[in-house]
Amino acid sequence: MVLFFYPKNKMSSEISTTVKRNETDRHKKKNWFQILLARPEIGPFGVMLLLFGMLGYFSIPEGQFSINPFTGEGFNALGIRNNFRVIAQLGIVALGAGMLIISGEFDLSIGSMAGFAAGCMAMILKWGFAVIIPYPSFADGFTIEGYRLFEIQSVSPLTAILITLCLTLSFGWFQGWFIVKSGISSFIVTLGGLFFLRGLTEVSYRAFNKKVDQTAGSTTVTDLPDIKNIIEVPGLGEMEREAAKVLPNDQILKILKTAPEATLVKITDQLTYINQKVAVTKTMMQEEKMLQTLQRSLDNAIRSGNEAMQKMLQAKIDAGIDVQAVQAKAVTDLDLAKAYIDTLPTARPVAEFFGGNILQPVFDWLYFTVDWNVNNFGNQFAPGLYACVMIWLIMALFCYIVLSKTQAGNWIYSTGGNLSAARANGVPTNRVKISLFVFTAFCATMFAACQVFEVNTADAAKGNLKELEAIAAAVIGGVVLTGGFGTILGILLGTVIFGIAKEAFFYIPGIDGSFYRVFLGAVLVSAALTNENIRKRIVGSA
Amino acid sequence: MSIERPSIEVRNLVKKFGSFTALNGIDLDVYPGEVHALLGDNGAGKSTLIKALSGIHPPTSGEIKVDGVIVHFQSPREASDAGIGTVYQDLALNPLASVTRNFFLGREIKKGLGPFGLLQMKEMNAITIAEMKKIGIHISNPDQPVGTMSGGQRQTLAIARAIYFGAKILILDEPTSALGQKQQMEVLKTIRTVQKLGNIAIILITHNEIHAQLIADRFTFLSLGEVIGRGIAQELEGDEIKKLMAGGAELGDLKAELAA
Numbered sequence: 001m002v003l004f005f006y007p008k009n010k011m012s013s014e015i016s017t018t019v020k021r022n023e024t025d026r027h028k029k030k031n032w033f034q035i036l037l038a039r040p041e042i043g044p045f046g047v048m049l050l051l052f053g054m055l056g057y058f059s060i061p062e063g064q065f066s067i068n069p070f071t072g073e074g075f076n077a078l079g080i081r082n083n084f085r086v087i088a089q090l091g092i093v094a095l096g097a098g099m100l101i102i103s104g105e106f107d108l109s110i111g112s113m114a115g116f117a118a119g120c121m122a123m124i125l126k127w128g129f130a131v132i133i134p135y136p137s138f139a140d141g142f143t144i145e146g147y148r149l150f151e152i153q154s155v156s157p158l159t160a161i162l163i164t165l166c167l168t169l170s171f172g173w174f175q176g177w178f179i180v181k182s183g184i185s186s187f188i189v190t191l192g193g194l195f196f197l198r199g200l201t202e203v204s205y206r207a208f209n210k211k212v213d214q215t216a217g218s219t220t221v222t223d224l225p226d227i228k229n230i231i232e233v234p235g236l237g238e239m240e241r242e243a244a245k246v247l248p249n250d251q252i253l254k255i256l257k258t259a260p261e262a263t264l265v266k267i268t269d270q271l272t273y274i275n276q277k278v279a280v281t282k283t284m285m286q287e288e289k290m291l292q293t294l295q296r297s298l299d300n301a302i303r304s305g306n307e308a309m310q311k312m313l314q315a316k317i318d319a320g321i322d323v324q325a326v327q328a329k330a331v332t333d334l335d336l337a338k339a340y341i342d343t344l345p346t347a348r349p350v351a352e353f354f355g356g357n358i359l360q361p362v363f364d365w366l367y368f369t370v371d372w373n374v375n376n377f378g379n380q381f382a383p384g385l386y387a388c389v390m391i392w393l394i395m396a397l398f399c400y401i402v403l404s405k406t407q408a409g410n411w412i413y414s415t416g417g418n419l420s421a422a423r424a425n426g427v428p429t430n431r432v433k434i435s436l437f438v439f440t441a442f443c444a445t446m447f448a449a450c451q452v453f454e455v456n457t458a459d460a461a462k463g464n465l466k467e468l469e470a471i472a473a474a475v476i477g478g479v480v481l482t483g484g485f486g487t488i489l490g491i492l493l494g495t496v497i498f499g500i501a502k503e504a505f506f507y508i509p510g511i512d513g514s515f516y517r518v519f520l521g522a523v524l525v526s527a528a529l530t531n532e533n534i535r536k537r538i539v540g541s542a
Numbered sequence: 543m544s545i546e547r548p549s550i551e552v553r554n555l556v557k558k559f560g561s562f563t564a565l566n567g568i569d570l571d572v573y574p575g576e577v578h579a580l581l582g583d584n585g586a587g588k589s590t591l592i593k594a595l596s597g598i599h600p601p602t603s604g605e606i607k608v609d610g611v612i613v614h615f616q617s618p619r620e621a622s623d624a625g626i627g628t629v630y631q632d633l634a635l636n637p638l639a640s641v642t643r644n645f646f647l648g649r650e651i652k653k654g655l656g657p658f659g660l661l662q663m664k665e666m667n668a669i670t671i672a673e674m675k676k677i678g679i680h681i682s683n684p685d686q687p688v689g690t691m692s693g694g695q696r697q698t699l700a701i702a703r704a705i706y707f708g709a710k711i712l713i714l715d716e717p718t719s720a721l722g723q724k725q726q727m728e729v730l731k732t733i734r735t736v737q738k739l740g741n742i743a744i745i746l747i748t749h750n751e752i753h754a755q756l757i758a759d760r761f762t763f764l765s766l767g768e769v770i771g772r773g774i775a776q777e778l779e780g781d782e783i784k785k786l787m788a789g790g791a792e793l794g795d796l797k798a799e800l801a802a
Contacts, residue, residue, distance in 0.1 A: 401660075407650040408657040410643050417636035424634040425648035426619060484638040538689040539637045 040478040040485075043530055044493040047476075047523060051497060051504045055083075058507035074503055077363065077373040077382035084385055087499030088392035089447060090473055091492065093466050095392075095399050096443030098474035098491040100436045102403070104416035104483030105186040107440045109175065109193030110470055114463030116171075116197045117164050117448035122221040122458035123208055124160040128153045157227055157350040161449055165442070171197070172441025176434035194467065202460045219460035226456050228351035231344040234258040244341050249334060256337035267339045271331045273368055274379065279328040281378030287321045294321075354391065354446075355453025357384035388450035395446065400488040412436065416483025472520065473498040476527045480535050497523065547610055549574050549743035550595070550626070550711050555604035557590055564590040566767040567604070572711065572760075575740040577733060579758035580747045581786065586764040588747050592713050595745075596628040597621030608711070627709025629700045631716050637689030641681060644688050645670045645703050673702045677735045679728075694725030698732045705742065712736065713745045718753050730757050751783045761786075 036042065056069020059079070064071070073079055093110050100107050130151035137145040152159065175193050179186045202219055210217030229241040234255060236244075244255070259267075294317050301309040346352040360383055366373035367380040375381040403409040414422035415429045422429050444463065452458050477494025479486030498520065505516035552570040556563070565587050572578040582588050593599045595606065597615030606613050608624050615621045621628075635644050646666050652659030667684040674681050679698045688696060697717050704712055714733070718726040730753060736742055737757075748754050754761065761778060763771040763786040771786045 402658065405660050406654075406658050407652045407661060410639070410647065410650055410661065411657065413639050413643070414636040414647055417638040418634075420632070421634040421636050422647065424618070424630070427648045484636060535638070538687045 040531070040534055041487065041490045041493055043527065044477050044490060044497060048493055048497050048500070051500045055500060055504040055507065058504065058509070072507070074507060077366065078375070079503075081382040081385055083500060083503055084389045086502070087496055088386065088389040089450065090466070090469055090499050091392040091495040092388065092395060092447045092450070093440075093443050093463075094470040094473040094477075094491055094495045094498075095395055095488070096436075096440035097467065097470035098477070098479050098486060098488070098494075099399060099403065099412065100440050101471065101474055101479050101481060102416050102483060102486045103412045103433055103436050104419065105176075105179065105433055105436070106190060106471070107175070107193075107437060108187065108190040108467045109197055110440055110444045111463040111466035111468075112194045112197035112201070113168055113171070113441055113444035114448045114451075114466055115460060116201045117168050117445040118452050118458040118462040119201045119205055119221070119460060120164045120167060121160050121448060121452045122224060123204065124155050124163055125157070125224055125227070125452075126221055127208065129155050129159075129163055157348055157354075157453065161350070161354075161445070164448070165445055168441045168445045169438050172438045173434060176437030179437070180430040180433050198460070205460050220457060221459070222457045224452075224456040224458075227348050228346055228355045228453055230347050230351075231341070232347045233341075233344070238347050241341060241344070245338050252337040252341075253333055256333060256340055259336075259340045263340065263343060264336065267336055267343065268331055270368065271335055271339055272328075275328040275331065277374065278378035279326045281374075281376070282326040283323060286323045286326070290321050290323060291317070351453045352387070354387055354449045355455075356387045358387050358390045360384040386450075386454060388447075388454070391446055391450060395443070396488060396492055399491075403488055408432070413484055416485075418484070469498060472524050475531065476520075476524055478527070478531055478534075480531045481528070482535075485531070485535055485538075494527075546573065548572055549609060550745075551605075551607040551610075552591075552595070553605040553607075555591070555594060555606065556602045557594055557599060558602045564767055565594065565601070568764070568767075568769055570762055570769075572743040572745055574710070574743045575737060576759045577737050577744045577746050577757050578760045578762065579754040580745055580762055580764065581749075581751065581754060581783070582764035585766070587767040588764055589715070590767075591764070592628065592715060592745065592747060595621070595711075596626055596713060622707070622709070625708055625710035626713065627704030627707065627711070628713040629697070629704055629715065629717065631719065633696055633700045635688050635696060635700065638687055640685045640687055641674075641691070641699060642666045642670045642684040644699060645673070645706070649707060669706070670702075673706045674698060677702050677705070677732050679732070692725055692728075693721045694728035694732075697721075697725075697729045701732060701736065705736065705739075709742065711743045711745065713747070715747050716749065717746070718748065718750060726753065733757055755783065 053069055055074035056072040059072035059074035060066055060069075061073065066072075069075065074083070093114065097107060097110060128151060131149040132146040133149055134144050134146050137143050155163070171193070175186075175189055178184070179189050182189075205219040205221075206217040208217065209219070209221055226240050226242065230238050231241055231244065232238055233244050235258070236247075236251070236255075245252070247255075256264075294313055298310065298313040298317065301313055346356070363373055363380070363382055363384045373381045403412060411422065411427045411429075411432045414425070414427055415432045419429055444466075447463065447466070448458075451462060473494040474486065474491050475481060475494065476497050477486070477490035477492065479490060479494075501516045501520050501523075502513075505511065505519065506513050508515075548571040550570070550572045552568055555565055555568040555570075557565040568587070568591060570578075570580075570591075580588050580591070590599065594601045595615075597618045597620050600614065600616055606615075608626070613620075613624055615624070618628075634647075636647065639647075642663070650659075651662045651666050651669075653662060654660050670684050671681060677698060679695055679702075681695070688699065691699070701712065701714070701717075717729050717733070721729065733744060733746065734757060737744060737759075746754070746758060755775070758775055760774050761772060761783070762769055765786075771782075
């Protein structure tokens with residue numbers, strides 16, 4: 001017979017009279033690494049790194065090998081310039097869309113708003129601006145006459161932007177006001193806005209943009225001047241940069257005479273450097289070409305079994321090609337003059353601000369000093385980044401400060417997180433929402449301004465689908481669709497992912513370019529799932 | 543029990559919604575430093591009464607005096623400005639935001655222009671921790687989202703917030719319902735701490751007569767929009783409370799009915 005002796009403390013129930021743990025102890029303090037991993041942006045950050053890696057490795061030219069992704073074509077100067085343009089354009093509207101979603105509302109009219117703004121701006125720049133009051137007239141049967149209240153013939157870029165802003169911001173305000181007052185879902189109201197504005201844009205194009213003998217106008221405005229490149233030419237007044245460069249030679253040389261000495265020295269140095277570089281590159285290209293020809297002959301000789309020929313060619317290849325070095329072109333006064341015209345400052349700084357280039361000194365430095373920003377012919381590859389990148393980053397900084405550091409930010413989060421709670425605590429939730437609808441309209445207008453001043457054209461399809469891309473970018477960046485959750489950093493990451501995916505997939509060999517959409521669709525849904533889980537983890541753990 | 547002037551005096555309060563009389567002449571006195579339990583069955587008029595006191599539904603007739611001064615609240619803002627802080631069941635918290643951001647929601651400390659003034663996070667964090675500590679809850683991380691706090695802690699947060707922003711009369715709407723046993727005790731402890739502060743009058747609406755007995759100094763029973771009984775804690779027997787809470791019906795009758 002076996003006796004079991006239970007330890008004494010197992011028999012009696014354990015009662016601890018002093019509770020040492022309190023509620024907060026249940027939240028274990030995390031170290032910095034865990035804090036980093038727990039941040040909601042970590043997922044999108046990983047996807048972004050993956051895409052950057054793909055973009056780098058797949059764009060490395062065939063036959064070359066490198067473990068450094070930055071040697072790929074996707075990361076050369078021009079690649080960076082173009083990719084950041086795509087990212088920034090989406091980013092500008094994604095900021096507005098993201099902030100609005102955080103406050104618990106939607107705006108589907110962003111894309112149409114951008115199209116409307118672009119059309120508005122282009123048409124005002126082209127034909128001027130007038131306020132016309134229509135009235136019925138019975139003098140000669142029944143007709144509608146217009147009374148011209150006032151008219152501005154040639155509108156400056158700033159005025160065009162301001163007039164456009166008046167229209168778009170009031171439409172944004174109206175949408176917001178209608179949504180909060182009627183209680184109708186913003187999805188429907190702004191879907192209405194999407195159709196309304198796109199239609200209005202097309203109608204306006206066809207109405208204004210037609211020649212006398214045409215019945216229906218075109219939906220594109222293409223022949224705007226290159227406003228950002230209008231310069232004040234000494235002695236000749238304002239003209240486009242390109243027009244100044246093709247002036248008769250004597251006039252160009254006259255312009256050169258006005259150049260300051262220091263500038264001339266600098267330009268001469270630069271042009272000499274460029275010509276040298278081009279000559280060296282040309283020489284290398286010729287060498288390579290001859291080497292290739294020899295190699296081909298050698299292959300033929302091997303195939304035909306001609307051993308004497310083989311030996312001769314092999315010896316030639318081993319000895320190395322010695323082509324005559326291409327002479328660098330001399331710097332002429334005409335070259336100097338044209339280069340000087342390029343350095344003249346714009347006479348339309350506002351157009352330059354939206355459609356010009358930024359970071360030119362850096363990209364010049366990368367070419368002249370670092371010897372990196374060089375294209376296949378030895379010239380400078382990229383002149384700088386598009387100005388929309390700067391506008392995107394300025395707006396992102398502004399949004400970040402507002403959302404994370406100000407009272408308005410707290411109001412936006414609480415309006416989306418718990419509307420009735422925000423209201424009960426005196427937050428003017430209606431004003432918050434209306435302001436954000438106005439802000440999305442502002443973002444759409446900034447997007448349009450960048451486009452119009454960059455390419456000097458506008459068409460009725462501008463901004464098409466941008467509203468959905470903006471929402472997708474925000475969601476990929478961790479914004480929860482029901483509101484109250486998300487960060488500007490996340491929205492930025494989501495935008496980069498959305499912008500870079502197309503490029504990254506473009507370089508994958510043997511794959512259809514449209515696969516990037518498949519990829520984005522999957523990323524979007526998994527991001528939404530992750531966001532929802534994070535939200536539930538926070539809300540549902542009471 | 544004090545013999546000073548009540549913080550809030552209600553005289554003959556009537557509230558009608560069209561032809562429906564929700565409150566039919568209510569009298570109520572609540573003294574500072576005292577927990578006044580407002581008990582009654584569903585539909586007795588408790589919610590309407592506190593909504594009248596907190597400015598959501600202005601009364602049809604009757605008189606409300608705060609610190610001896612007659613008031614006519616037209617909005618919740620006016621009531622809270624007069625020192626009436628109401629902690630509703632849903633607590634008016636944003637679960638996704640941090641403790642501090644909730645504590646100061648709508649009344650943020652900021653430097654600079656209007657709503658774009660910069661939040662003084664450090665100062666706000668310090669105040670939040672200090673105020674929560676005053677009524678007995680220590681929070682280590684004021685950046686923690688409210689959603690991750692226990693229900694009891696959330697109640698405490700809402701109470702601390704109301705007191706910090708000047709509530710002299712604290713109305714607690716069923717603070718222990720929808721909470722676990724332990725958290726209910728936590729909330730009762732918090733209420734006791736506030737009671738001991740001595741200058742705040744607490745109106746406690748509850749269904750739970752055990753909680754009321756544990757904590758309340760004075761009772762008022764409502765049924766069908768009228769006061770059917772009142773008393774102080776020492777004078778009321780448990781059965782009597784139960785009976786009054788059920789609107790005057792005998793529990794014994796129900797027992798017999800169920801047995802039949």
